[in-house]
Amino acid sequence: MHLLPSNLIIFPNWLQPEELLYLDLERVIKTIATHPDSNKIILFIDTTSIYEEDADLVVSSVLMNLLLLEDLDVTEEYEISLLGNADRIEWESIVSCIHARIILENENQELLTSFLVKNIPSYKVEDLSNIPLGQLVFNLSKKLFLEERWKEAITQYQKLLEMQSGDADIYWNLSHCYRHLNLLDEYFNTLQQGIKLYPTHERLHFSLIIDFRQNGRIQEAILSADHAAKCFPDDYTFQLLKYLTVPSIYDSQAEISFYRQRYTQGLQNLIQRTSLKTTEEQNSALAGIGRLTNFFLSYQAQNDIDLQRQYGNLVHEIMAVNYPQWCVPLSMSKLQPNNKIRIGYVSHYLHSYSGTLWLTGWLRHSNHESFQIYCYYTGNEPDPITKQFQEYSDAFHHIPDNLPAACEQIIVDKLHILVFPEIGMNPQTMQMAGLRLAPVQCVAWGHPVTTGLPTIDYFLSSELMEPKNAQEHYSEKLIRLPNIGVSYPKPYIPPVIKTRSDFQLPDDAVIYLCCQAPFKYLPQYDFIFAEIAHCVPQAKFLFLRGTLLQPRLKGAFAAIGLNSEDYCVFLSIPERLDYLMINLLSDVYLDTFTWSGGNTTLEAIACNLPIVTCPGEFMRGRHSDSFLKMLGVTDTIAENEAEYIEIAVKLGLDLAWRSTIAERMSQNHDRLFDDKACVVGLEAFYKQVCSKH
Structure with missing residues (x-):
């Protein structure tokens, strides 16, 4: 079928009286014939409720009448095509290229109710003559774009x-x-x-x-x-x-x-x-x-x-x-004996997001007799986790993408302490953090790097994650909360309902899961994958977001005479269920150096997937290390790169040891997840800082 730049369609009611049918068709054909761009138009006429031969006779008669009575040459300027009984697949193909339906006085109502036809932009015949063809195409383009087609x-x-x-x-x-x-x-x-x-x-x-x-x-x-x-x-x-x-x-x-x-x-x-x-x-x-x-x-x-x-x-x-009105120092309002300390949490990500998911634990275990919790959600992707934030808050404000309004609300609420779960990932959050909206302002480790902002007073970190000299890494005063510093809810892990073959993964491979974002993989550590492969011939390194790393990995493997394509697999796993299945079907989780896994490691632990990690110089490289220490399974924590390779190889080759590690992880989940000690420590800090200020 030949489709010209502008394709229009009508759905006549062929069962209406003949004189009305003729009037409908004449109005449409005359309008198109006199359109400035008539030579760029094709008119489709639906004939699903009439024999095509009969429809052809009617249309020919209409054309002849217009030629004789209106002196309109309607035979060459544009094309008319009768559209017979097409199946659904053909209809889908046709409809996607139709720019407009012309509304008739009497139409085939049964067809108009179908999903496909309802999706076609519609215009009255009298409006059509004033609309440039480019506008019709533009309108359809925009519609398809918004519908993500x-x-x-x-x-x-x-x-x-x-x-x-x-x-x-x-x-x-x-x-x-x-x-x-x-x-x-x-x-x-x-x-x-x-x-x-x-x-x-x-x-x-x-x-x-x-x-x-x-x-x-x-x-x-x-x-x-x-x-x-x-x-x-x-x-x-x-x-x-x-x-x-x-x-x-x-x-x-x-x-x-x-x-x-x-x-x-x-x-x-x-x-x-x-x-x-x-x-x-x-x-x-x-x-x-x-x-x-x-x-x-x-x-x-x-x-x-x-x-x-x-x-x-x-x-x-x-x-x-x-x-300037929000950059002046604020004094701490005096607490009376029965007053609650007002704590605010503001984030663009109060939904299912790695940088803030842990915050639900702080709120869920909060002592509401001593603290009043305010949440400010500045993003706009609400989901079931958002409902949890709302449920655990005394006041929940959803103020999307409106910095002045969010700041006004925080000022009105007269908080004692304002906490940013993360600073550095969202620009609006960074802007708000550059203001003084509460007497005391803190940041937590949703983005585990110092902010450098003179308006952020404290960095809420973890006793287990920070090295001895950690204060040298922060412009804020460092607060080491007990254990990992957050109360992470134990993730729901479904039963294994898929197999490796569902992901085109071999059953006999030793699958090393490499699930971090590509920017966490630094080039000086690429050789580690090749060294593991050299010792574990059945190794498959499964990268879920790492296609950008392919050229580097190719060089690292080639350096010791191996072909990276024999060992490296790159998959895109958009669905959470599939992501968890991959964790359950893998053998070993390889943590990244210098910036370790956070959410990903905690979910791997929930799946009892053995984890190889090597703590780095900064807190951001010590997450997995702290999780395993709290879990009480420290056998797979390496002190250096050579030991990391050794542990990864042993886990790959020694199935019995691997199973033992997984079993010990399984038995100790309660030590790590839903930790309340960190919340007690957090609230002790809140009380101390309020009395101090």
């Missing part, structure tokens, strides 16, 4: 670009269709084409820079950021990107040093060039830090306190000039 939307956006040059939003929408389909070359090419035509469209530039970095194309990201900064010299967002962009993953240890030095110099340049004298400059800087954080800096495995202090002071300065 990416392939069909791509077809329509491409038609739009063939019909006209389009506009910048078309290129942005088209690019994101490609992105959702993981067609990255097409995605980047479309963004670059859009930027060439519309160099002042900020969203195209922003998406290009962010996703170049996200996909390991750091040089292109930096060049694009430089270009954007020249196009938008007064836009602080692109100044941040120009000076502070670092890779999401690194090719070598030397590259880490290079980009850290680049960031250090870039931050100094940014601070020197930041002007906040005019309202425009203040607003631009506020918008910039509201779009970005310096999240990736902390994945270089170095002490970030100095750089974080510089960036934290910059953020605070920007927030202070925009919201």
Whole structure:
């Protein structure tokens, strides 16, 4: 079937009186024949309730009448196609290419109620003559885009670009269709084409820079950021990107040093060039830090306190000039004997999210006789975990994406202590943390790095996770809460209902689960996988998010004469049930060096999956170490890289030992999950700090 740029359809009621049927058809055909773009239109006429020969006679008669009575040449300008009894698959194919249904006086009501037909944009015949064809295609494109029908939307956006040059939003929408389909070359090419035509469209530039970095194309990201900064010299967002962009993953240890030095110099340049004298400059800087954080800096495995202090002071300065009323010191209101201490928790992520899931335990075990709990949810992805936060709170405020309103509410509630479960992952949270909204402000280890903010007083960490010299890593006063510092609810683990074959994994393999985000894997440790494989021929390293690591792993395996493709498996597991199945079907969990697993390790422990870990210099590299110590299963904690390899190999080859470790983990869950001692310690700190202030 040949489909022209604009495809219209009608659903006549063939059972209505003949004169009414003729009137309906004449109005439609006449309108199309006189449309300025009639030569670009194809009209489909549904004939499912009539013999096609009879329908053809009626349409031919209508065309002849218009030719004789209206002097309209309706035979060549556009195409009419009768649409007979198509099956559902054919209908789906046709409907996805129909830009509009023309509403008739009398229609086939039975067909109009079908799901497929209801999805077609509809227009009155009198409105059609005033609508350019490009608008019809655009409307359908937008509809398909919003419905996440990416392939069909791509077809329509491409038609739009063939019909006209389009506009910048078309290129942005088209690019994101490609992105959702993981067609990255097409995605980047479309963004670059859009930027060439519309160099002042900020969203195209922003998406290009962010996703170049996200996909390991750091040089292109930096060049694009430089270009954007020249196009938008007064836009602080692109100044941040120009000076502070670092890779999401690194090719070598030397590259880490290079980009850290680049960031250090870039931050100094940014601070020197930041002007906040005019309202425009203040607003631009506020918008910039509201779009970005310096999240990736902390994945270089170095002490970030100095750089974080510089960036934290910059953020605070920007927030202070925009919201001076919320940057003055607040005095602690005096507590009467029967008064409760008012504790607030604010986060963009009060839903099922790794950085805040543990917080439900603090709230669930809270002493409500002594404390009044306020929660402020600034994100907008509520789920069953959100309901838990609401249930455990005395007051719960959902204020999505509205920083002033959230701040106003916190001020109104006159908290004694405000706690940020994480700072550094969400830009709006970082902005709020740069203000003074409560007399005492704390951050917990949802993002386990010092904030550097002068407005954050305490860092709530873990006794088991912190090394002796830990205070040197924090601009905040470090508080070591008992045990792992959080009360993590034991995850529900379903029975094993899938097999390895469901994931195309061999039954005889020793599966080492490598489930961390790619930016946690530093290049100096790639050799460890190859060394394990050298000793465990049946090894399969299962990466769930690590496709960006493939070139590096290929080199590491080749260095000792192995082919990484024989050992490394890359899967995408979007469903939680499948993720848990993978944990249950794996043999060993390989923790990452320098930044260990948090949620992932706790869930692996709940699945009784043996864990190999090696504690790092900083708290962020000691999560798994602390979990295993609290669990009382420390046999698989290594002191160095060589011992890590040795333990991983032994777990792979010695099934009996592996089973013993798993059994001991299973018996000791109660030591780790739903810990109340840390909550007692937390609340003792709250009381102490209130009396102190």
